[in-house]
Amino acid sequence: MFKKYIFLLLTALVTYSAIGTETIYAQSTANQIISAGKEQIGTPYRWGGTTTSGFDCSGFTGYAFAQAGISLPRTAAEQYRVGTSVSRNDLQPGDLVFFRTYNSGPSHNGIYIGNNQFIHSSSSQGITISSLGNSYWNPRYLGARRVISAAQSQPDSQVKAASMASHHNSVTVELNGTALSFDQNPIIVNGSTLVPMRAIFESLGANIEWDGANKQINGVRNDQSVSLIIGQTSAQTNNGSISLNEPAQIINGRTIVPLRFISEALGANVEWNSKESKVIITD
Known part of the structure; x- marks a missing residue:
C-alpha cells in the first residue's frame, strides 16, 4: 500500500513539474512576443507589409512571433488554422485573435495582451492597442487560436521554433x-x-x-x-x-x-x- 502511495505521489510530482515547465515556457514566450509587438507601436500600416517600415495585420503578427522564434503562415486566414481554438473567456496573453471585417472569414487579426486588449496593425492607425470591447471590434470578433503551447508539441507543423x-x-x-x-x-x-x-x-x-x-x-x-x-x-x-x-x-x-x-x-x-x-x- 505504501509503495503504491509513493508511486502515485511521484507520478503527480512529475506531472506537475511538466505542466509547470510548459506554463513557464508559454508565459516567457508570450512576453517576448508582446514586447516585440509593443516596440513597433506607431509603425504605419502597409498593405502586404512584413517589415518594420510597415505592416499589414498578419505581417505584424508574423513578425512579433518570429522574434520569439516561432514562424507563422503569411495570411490571417492561414494563421487561423494553426494552433488550437480558444474560447473568448479563456484568452491568455500571446493568443492570436481574429475578426471578420470585409468578408465572412478571418480578414484581420492581432495578439491578445491581457485586460481585454489586443495589439494589431490597424489600417487607420498602424500598430496600436485596442479593446476587444470596442464598438467596432466587438461585433466583428471571430475567434482565437493558441499557438505558443503548440510550438513545442508540433515542431514540424506550420508553427516551428526558429533555429536561432x-x-x-x-x-x-x-x-x-x-x-x-x-x-x-x-x-x-x-x-x-x-x-x-x-x-x-x-x-x-x-x-x-x-x-x-x-x-x-x-x-x-x-x-x-x-x-x-x-x-x-x-x-x-x-x-x-x-x-x-x-x-x-x-x-x-x-x-x-x-x-x-x-x-x-x-x-x-x-x-x-x-x-x-x-x-x-x-x-
Whole structure:
C-alpha cells in the first residue's frame, strides 16, 4: 500500500513539474512576443507589409512571433488554422485573435495582451492597442487560436521554433579581458553572430539613444557617430555607410547587430574564437 502511495505521489510530482515547465515556457514566450509587438507601436500600416517600415495585420503578427522564434503562415486566414481554438473567456496573453471585417472569414487579426486588449496593425492607425470591447471590434470578433503551447508539441507543423533559439546561450563575449553578461545573449543567425548593441557600445564608452518613432538607434563615442534603423541592412557613420550581412533586429526588447558592425562602427578590434564560441573585443 505504501509503495503504491509513493508511486502515485511521484507520478503527480512529475506531472506537475511538466505542466509547470510548459506554463513557464508559454508565459516567457508570450512576453517576448508582446514586447516585440509593443516596440513597433506607431509603425504605419502597409498593405502586404512584413517589415518594420510597415505592416499589414498578419505581417505584424508574423513578425512579433518570429522574434520569439516561432514562424507563422503569411495570411490571417492561414494563421487561423494553426494552433488550437480558444474560447473568448479563456484568452491568455500571446493568443492570436481574429475578426471578420470585409468578408465572412478571418480578414484581420492581432495578439491578445491581457485586460481585454489586443495589439494589431490597424489600417487607420498602424500598430496600436485596442479593446476587444470596442464598438467596432466587438461585433466583428471571430475567434482565437493558441499557438505558443503548440510550438513545442508540433515542431514540424506550420508553427516551428526558429533555429536561432538553440544558439541563445552558446556565444560569450569578452571585452578587454573581462567577460560581459547580457539579459539577451548573442545568437547565431544564418551563420552570422549577432550581439547586443547597447550593452557593448556602452561598455566601450559610447552613448546610445533610441528614436522610437523612427525605429532608429543613434550612438556617439568621442568623434565617432553611428545610426541604424531596425530591419535595414545598412548603417550610417560619419565615415560613410556600413553594410550589414544581417539586419539589426529586436529580440526580447534588445537590439542585436552583426559582430563585424562593432568593429566598423567604433573602430574596436573584434575577433571570433570558433573553438570556444567566444567574441573577443579589444579597444
